[in-house]
Amino acid sequence: MTGFVHDWSAPALQARELYRFFRTGDDETPALRGVSLTVARGETVAVVGPSGSGKSTLLACLAGLDEPAGGSVEVAGERISHRPEAVRAKIRAHRIGVLLQSRNLLPHLDVRANIELARRAWRSSVFRPSPSELLEEVGLGRRGRATPAQLSGGELARAGLAVALANNPDVLLADEPTGELDGNTEQEVLDLLRDYARQGTGLLVVTHSAEVVAIADRVLTIQDGVVAA
Numbered sequence: 612m613t614g615f616v617h618d619w620s621a622p623a624l625q626a627r628e629l630y631r632f633f634r635t636g637d638d639e640t641p642a643l644r645g646v647s648l649t650v651a652r653g654e655t656v657a658v659v660g661p662s663g664s665g666k667s668t669l670l671a672c673l674a675g676l677d678e679p680a681g682g683s684v685e686v687a688g689e690r691i692s693h694r695p696e697a698v699r700a701k702i703r704a705h706r707i708g709v710l711l712q713s714r715n716l717l718p719h720l721d722v723r724a725n726i727e728l729a730r731r732a733w734r735s736s737v738f739r740p741s742p743s744e745l746l747e748e749v750g751l752g753r754r755g756r757a758t759p760a761q762l763s764g765g766e767l768a769r770a771g772l773a774v775a776l777a778n779n780p781d782v783l784l785a786d787e788p789t790g791e792l793d794g795n796t797e798q799e800v801l802d803l804l805r806d807y808a809r810q811g812t813g814l815l816v817v818t819h820s821a822e823v824v825a826i827a828d829r830v831l832t833i834q835d836g837v838v839a840a
């Protein structure tokens with residue numbers, strides 16, 4: 612079982628030679644064909660590529676939501692791939708912030724309760740911010756009692772970010788985190804993301820947005836399931 616011992620020498624995220632195939636009838640689609648990548652602590656890496664190139668599949672494999680057919684994924688030195696689903700879920704809860712397009716908020720809970728749920732997996736009681744502090748940090752100080760349906764697009768993005776960060780993750784995996792936001796709100800959310808990454812969390816963000824690419828330390832291009840050299 613995982614012990615959640617911090618390996619500070621390990622990168623925030625390391626993927627080696629990831630393969631993932633989808634079978635429909637007689638057809639087999641190779642969604643990932645040997646993807647390797649590393650995200651260092653405090654580093655922001657953007658992943659770009661055309662529609663269907665494998666970005667969502669990659670994020671799902673990195674988050675342990677999907678299993679690669681081959682290769683491995685390690686978060687802060689701990690392997691999450693090829694482990695039982697319950698172990699993957701536990702590692703994800705403790706080590707990974709996930710900000711996918713489907714949103715990470717439970718609709719029947721208010722924002723504060725969503726944060727409290729994610730915050731339970733914080734690995735150390737030292738410096739753990741309160742839900743109110745997390746809400747303040749993302750500029751939602753007054754909206755903690757709102758449910759997701761009562762929030763605007765910008766507020767939803769901030770609430771999703773607060774939930775994704777509430778477990779103090781080693782790595783934050785984000786899919787178009789500013790997808791539906793206007794220019795000002797996008798910049799505010801990006802500033803939050805970048806500030807957080809600079810505190811030591813690795814950030815891997817899949818995007819089509821030039822503004823998101825602009826905050827990245829490195830950009831990886833994926834095409835037909837392969838990261839371009």
Ligand SMILES: Nc1ncnc2c1ncn2[C@@H]1O[C@H](COP(=O)(O)OP(=O)(O)OP(=O)(O)O)[C@@H](O)[C@H]1O
Pocket residue numbers: 633634635640641642660661662663664665666667668669
């Ligand atoms: N569940 C699935 N069943 C069959 N094929 C799939 C499945 N999920 C993805 N694929 C295929 O795998 C390939 C990669 O898809 P993926 O969703 O990872 O691309 P993407 O880069 O995220 O695309 P987009 O930018 O449009 O979201 C595509 O050819 C897609 O059709």
